[in-house]
Amino acid sequence: MAAQEEINTWGSKSWTYVSSLRQQSPLIQCITNLVSMDLMANTLLAAGASPAMIHSILEIPDFTPHTQAVLINVGTLTPEWLPAMKAAGGLANQLGKPWVLDPAAVGASSFRLKACLELIELKPTVIRGNGSEIISLSMASIGSTKGADSLHESSDAVEAAKSLAKSSGAIVGVSGSVDFVTDGQRVVGAHNGLPMMQKITASGCAVTALIAAFVAIDPTRPFEATASAFSVFSLAGEIGMGLAKGPASLRMHLVDSLHGLDQETVLERVKITSFS
């Protein structure tokens, strides 16, 4: 019974994010990898936010102050891009705006790991990665890697996520079959989704962008925003799969389903439970 009450509370919280996002349409600056730009922008638009893929260091002082949240994703990092990421993260921090870090493929090289550790010093509000990314970041080491894909279950990374949350001060989200969210003490898991979502490149990047949009709605509650965004995105995947034939059509139907989500469905199907 207690669990049922908890599910209902998360359903209504999640619906508040969905409906507020549609009403407020916050501007989200995305400095993201070259693979993810299209799906990320379309995910944000379908959910009601306004995405802007503006990443030149020359534009950050003018543009970043107009945004409601910043998303930084290192998926196709080069030395030329890093200064702009640091400038945007640093300015967001200075202006008291939320910013979200996606350490995509952080275990791929020491260059990427060092860059992510430097970005974490700029105090991201949320860090979202898959199991391997969160373990690599938390241990500050590179080991075996499969690039942007995970070698670990999300449940393998919960302790690493707690430790990273404590050391960084960020909310940490780990995606996978269950999406875990922690502030270092509390842990919740979002149970929506389906394995086929791993076959859509940039689905992880897109959910991180949705987290940034939800955090923009209420920057004082990043824990709630992160869990809700995970659940809502994965629920859109579940609904989209009803019409899809494979990853390519799932990508399209996921975006359509996110756009069409209604209150009854969110209240009934969002499934977030406590693990602590």
Ligand SMILES: Nc1ncnc2c1ncn2[C@@H]1O[C@H](COP(=O)(O)OP(=O)(O)O)[C@@H](O)[C@H]1O
């Ligand atoms: N095995 C799974 N079962 C259900 N949902 C999943 C599964 N794997 C990934 N997802 C969902 O796919 C989305 C992207 O997560 P993931 O594939 O872990 O990210 P990344 O692309 O960064 O590795 C998340 O919304 C997550 O919930």
Ligand SMILES: Cc1ncsc1CCOP(=O)(O)O
């Ligand atoms: C394939 C690939 N290579 C570098 S970034 C990227 C996209 C990864 O996106 P996601 O981690 O969301 O699947």
Ligand SMILES: [Mg+2]
């Ligand atoms: Mg992926």
